[in-house]
Amino acid sequence: MRLDLKSKLASVFFLWVCAFTLDWPVNATLILLAILLRYVVPGFRPTSQRAARSIVAFMSYSTLIVLIVVSLNAVLLPGGDVLLIVGGIGFHESGALFGLRTACRLVLLSLSVLLFFASTPIREFIRFLQGTGFPPQLGLVLLLTLHFLEQLPDRINQIFAAQEARGSPVRANVVSRARAFVSILFPLVLSSISESIDRGQALELRGFLGQGQMPVFENRRSDTSLLTMSLILLSIALIILRILNWLIA
Amino acid sequence: MRIESKNVSFSYPGGPDVLRDLSFAIESGEFLLLVGQNGAGKSTLLKLLNGLLKPTHGSISIGELDTRHHATPLLAGHISVTFQNPADQIFASTVREEVAFSPTNLRRANARELTEKALALCNLQSVASHHPYDLPQAQRKLVTVAGALAAGTTFLAFDEPTAGLSQIERSVLDQMVTHLLNEGRGFIVVSHDLELFFRHATRVAVLSRGGLTFTGKTRELIESGTVLEEAGLRLPTSFQIKRRLKLP
Amino acid sequence: MAHRVILESFSYQYPGQVTPALADISLAVPKGQCCALLGPTSAGKTTLLQSISGILHKHHASGFASGKIVIGDESYAPLPEEIQFPKIAYALQDPYVQISGVRETVLDEIRFTLENLGRWDSSTDDSILSLLRHLGIDHLAERKPTTLSGGETQRVALATILIAEPDVLLLDEPLTALDYVAQDRLSDLFKGIKERSTILFTDTHMEFALAVADVIVVLEKGRMVFSGDRKGLLDHIDSFESILPSHQWKELIRTVKVSQGPEATEAILKAMETI
Helix, strand or coil: CCCCHHHHHHHHHHHHHHHHHCCHHHHHHHHHHHHHHHHHCHHHCCCCHHHHHHHHHHHHHHHHHHHHHHHHHHHHCCCCCEEEEECCEEEEHHHHHHHHHHHHHHHHHHHHHHHHHHHCCHHHHHHHHHHCCCCHHHHHHHHHHHHHHHHHHHHHHHHHHHHHCCCCCCCCCHHHHHHHHHHHHHHHHHHHHHHHHHHHHHHHHCCCCCCCCCCCCCCCCCCCHHHHHHHHHHHHHHHHHHHHHHHHC | CEEEEEEEEEECCCCCEEEEEEEEEEECCCEEEEEECCCCCHHHHHHHHCCCCCCCEEEEEECCEECCCCCHHHHCCCEEEECCCHHHCCCCCCHHHHHHHHHHHCCCCCHHHHHHHHHHHCCCHHHCCCCHHHCCHHHHHHHHHHHHHCCCCCEEEEECCCCCCCHHHHHHHHHHHHHHHHCCCEEEEECCCHHHHCCCCCEEEEEECCEEEEEEEHHHHHHHCHHHHHCCCCCCHHHHHHHHCCCC | CCCCEEEEEEEEECCCCCCCCEEEEEEEECCCCEEEEECCCCCCHHHHHHHHHCHHHHHCCCCEEEEEEEECCEEECCCCCCCCCCCEEEECCCHHHHCCCCCCCHHHHHHHHHHHCCCCCCCHHHHHHHHHHHCCCHHHCCCCHHHCCHHHHHHHHHHHHHCCCCCEEEECCCCCCCCHHHHHHHHHHHHHCCCCCEEEEEECCCHHHHHHCCEEEEEECCEEEEEECHHHHHHCHHHCHHHCCCHHHHHHHHHHHHHHHHHHHHHHHHHHHCC
16 A cells, blocks of 8 residues: 555644653554654655665764753752762653653654655646645745755855855854854855746746646545544544643643 | 866765766966866866865865865966856955955955956946946856956866857857957866867867866867767857868 | 747836837847857847747746747747747757656657647657657666766757747757767758747857758847848848857958858858768
8 A cells, every 4th residue: 555645745734743641661662663654655755866865874873862852851850769870960750751751752653754754756646735725826935945955065065165265264163154254145045046036937948837738636445544633533532641641630 | 277177076975977088288378268068067167177076086176275175265366267157156245345355355465456357357447436236147248257357367167158148148258268368368168169169279178977088179170070060069150160161 | 830930029027127128129020040140159049949938928927028029820929928838949048957856768858848748659669769850868777867968968958848849949058969960860850840830049159050950030129230141241240249149150251251262142042061
């Protein structure tokens, strides 16, 4: 079964609700499941190698972040048993738990969004937005912004190279690097804007978001709509449960 | 002063060789025209000349300086390189400021004079106080050329300087090259515009699939006949017509 | 199917400008012919292509236009108000912006055009590859479009438009970064698609136009100073020195005129055909 965009969005929504309403052991399990999703469910497979790499990079960074958040909280929030003493600094249980809760929530929230965008061709997403009444111009702006962000590091390197070629010691030390960066920021944005305008024109000229030529998101009933509905219902149930829980406690 | 490339090879990390075993030399006062098909590695070679990239094998020297051991900002005092895309090179808010960038950075004593001369040679005095982005693309390209001239270096290296230029700007370049060659400056120009540069070139180097298949006098290249064809190139149209009509 | 393109006393003035960008242009390109628009920077070449493509009015709706533009059997007075893709396709001058950048490979970048048109399926990849072969860039099919050299980018940019098989093909300086061999391929390609597309392209000098164009127009400061065929242009070349490619050309024409007299133009054109 290949997931369509709606069920994918519903899954992201569901994971978000879980992140906010459930405790960390469930969330940690969901994180592991979400990583599995990328291998198991065809709709969640990364669209490109770059996207796949970004997920791997995210996982390694988030492991680091979880460790930092947990240990910081364990040190700074006293309470409960002392789990560990390193060099006279105590790591407390309640702080660690709080840290774990926050970190799992954070990772689950961002992982679900990342999975969605890594596995969804941007054009499909824009087309979906268009189908739901999103103005096409905004789709174009979104596309151009993404391109701009992607090209930015290359562009800055090129400009630095050009400055070096003209005798400016841009890479000599942190100060000269920072100074050079500030000096190119304005022209960089200026030239990028003028280029984005042209690129936008070129896209229009290639029929992107053209007058009805673009097939609008098909609103057909699919075998996944049941899944979508159940995910949404489950999310709502979780929210209600959580509210009840809070009211009773 | 002399630029010498000895058995230079280059590859990007983990990639195949982009350039293989390049050896050539040029003296100040000479014009080396570097030709080759699109994607033959010409632009990479220019970045090797001013040390932005370092050879994986072999060495390049600019006068006494080995590019492997000196940083680009220092080498920039002897060779000025411009790249294809003007958008990457223009950052000042007026044309004059932009042109003055190099001589100021290089702390040239006559920075002002160099700037004005470069503006004059590129026919940009009348727009010197304009914002570079207010100029048409073709003139913006001349701004980058003027920026390189103003550095006052012995050698100038240009990457496709005539791309996107109309005949008016091309003839500005034409006269500029004549003037500076007479002054004894050296040129290394990557261009497919053989029509314009053949008459200036004292030497031609033909780059094909990363290697040099010919280096020598322009006349020898014209007479050799097949070298250009083998590199996927051909003589300029006007030369060919002349030949076909058996004109001198 | 190629469409004719006719401009009748067409003028255009950008909003906020005091002089017109194009003044009183009358021009007829029969279907399946190739028209070269020559002239220096800011002569109005790009504006002319943009007014035919429909993007000019779309982006500068408050500009002042008069006259009439006819494309095939449709007449627009004064000019088309919407982009007419894929009936009319227009490639911008800067090839780097023609690449959308949202696709990972060259092949995919070209598919993108067909997808926009709802024409893509697995069988169209063959025609994409055959187009790439004609342009001499089939070896780049799996490369990332943003890592190509200038001349390579230029040809990919062209392919993104050509694949739509437009009735009218508008190309803004398609030669700037191309070496001679790539230019020769392009001239073969132009000749090969005559049945399908009428072509209008701009260039700053006359060399490529002499090889491919049926109709040549010279613009200066928004005015049409010449319109005719190759022979006519060479006969009157003394008045249009700004479109001569080089000193050698000037010398060449002078020498041939001295040696061959009134046959000079024919001789040059004939020699060109054998290159």
